[in-house]
Amino acid sequence: MAPPEVHHLFHHPIADHSFSADRQTLAVARENTVDLFKRNGNKFQLTDELTGHDKTVTGVDIAPRSGKIVTCSQDRNAYVWEPSADGWKPTLVLLRINRAATCVRWAPSETKFAVGSGARLIPVCYFEEEDNWWVSKHLKKPIRSTITTVAWHPNSVLLAAGSTDGHARVLSSFIKGVDERPEPSAWGERLPFNTVCGEFLNNTAGWIHSVAFSPSGNALAFAAHDSSLTVVYPSAPEQPPRAVINISTQLLPFMSLVWRSEDEIIAAGYDCQAYRLQGSEHGWQLAGSLETKGRPGAQGHREESALNMFRQMDLKGKATDDTKLDTIHQNTITNIRAFEEAGGKVTKISSSGVDGRVVVWTL
Amino acid sequence: MANVNWRTINIDALDPDSPANFDLSTLAPSVTPVATADVQSLASQIRQLLRGGDNEGALRGALENPPCGADDKGKEVHLATVIEILQSIRQSEMSPLLNRIYSSPGGPEALDVLMKYISYKGMGQTSTSNPTRNITPQPTGFSQIHPRGATEGGGQAMSVLLSWHEKLVEIAGPGSIVRVMTDRRTV
Known part of the structure; x- marks a missing residue:
């Protein structure tokens, strides 16, 4: 297993990160701007800054095929950035929300995107050719609180949303003229806009940090x-789910998760490291950390001389330096994404966190 | 209109979509209501187990039926029962007992309930100086070696809870603390 590739970009929290399809460009949300980095050898170099938001940027997503970048911010706006001859050209999106936008994701079809917000609704935005303008349609019911996370089903119609009211919901975002009629699935057959296909609450009703559909779209985590x-494994439309499996861990909460394949999930969060979970409809369990324990050379035994020990005790009042965590991320991981796929499985993931690092992990 | 103070208008009352205008109970997990009498009869059953020396059975029985749906009185009764069990178990027995509960089916949930009782129900209760509670002699036979008044009795109970807390975190991890803070089903 190759060691993880660590890029310490700056000393600011990273709210969200996204790689372009060729993985040569990295967009990172840093305070009020989005920084674009280009790969140069095995390092990333700052090449461009997208400025326009006047409050903290909370979400950034690069569409894999068109290369368009969508960003959203606490200033209640979203922009779609298109490459042009003289740099990136922003287009304002009419979100019509009165609270901060919290997260944004392109649909796999790239014709629309969903924005989570504190206004208890989800603007689903699409491009209106006639007006040359991005417009939004609101998913409203039955959301009771801030949307913290959104994730798309592979059919680009179903949308999963997690909220601070403790519910994870599956909603239809079907827009006439933009979407094709989806194949019927276990989530539902007829899917007009704002159909609630599922509403799930876990035992404690704790708020949701992350949602994700499995690669087939037939399970939701x-x-x-x-x-x-x-x-959650749905059985049929309007029926209770076939199986709902809840694993409570001994760890601190997870902030983000990705499905590696149908039977494996990678999740990371406040423990500053990523964990592997394995299972199926019949049960899931935690299968350990991605972090290799006792990495050689990372901290190692540098110099164990008595002189050094007493010097340390004199300078710092202790013999060992314990100001660093023994994980690669030195603070909460806020976001993980699939980086590379092969044979229907995610083989590499990228993670970003409060410590300003972006790390690419080989699974 | 000129002399209306806009800042004092309750805009939530005028907005049908406002969060002030929907039933908050839909956000919390459903709990079944429990009568105080049921809690009391459970408490006497548990005391019987305790008298018979079955500490583990008593603790398990208390943790598997938390009266989340009971009123304040019922919750008070159950808290007293749990504290009594905790105080009658010796320090050396804590870890093996918690380990056995954790590895049994339904164990992690039982330990989450225990965490609720230790921190922050138990600690919250003993720290507020409750004179009637502190003056009565402790049923555990803890000798009152500090004749300094009411606060020291609370300190005794607190030290028991703190050592339980330490042992419990070793086994159930910080995850159980986070769950106590998150859970809307209070005990």
């Missing part, structure tokens, strides 16, 4: 602030 992860 969500991580909540009660340190648990729940996987």
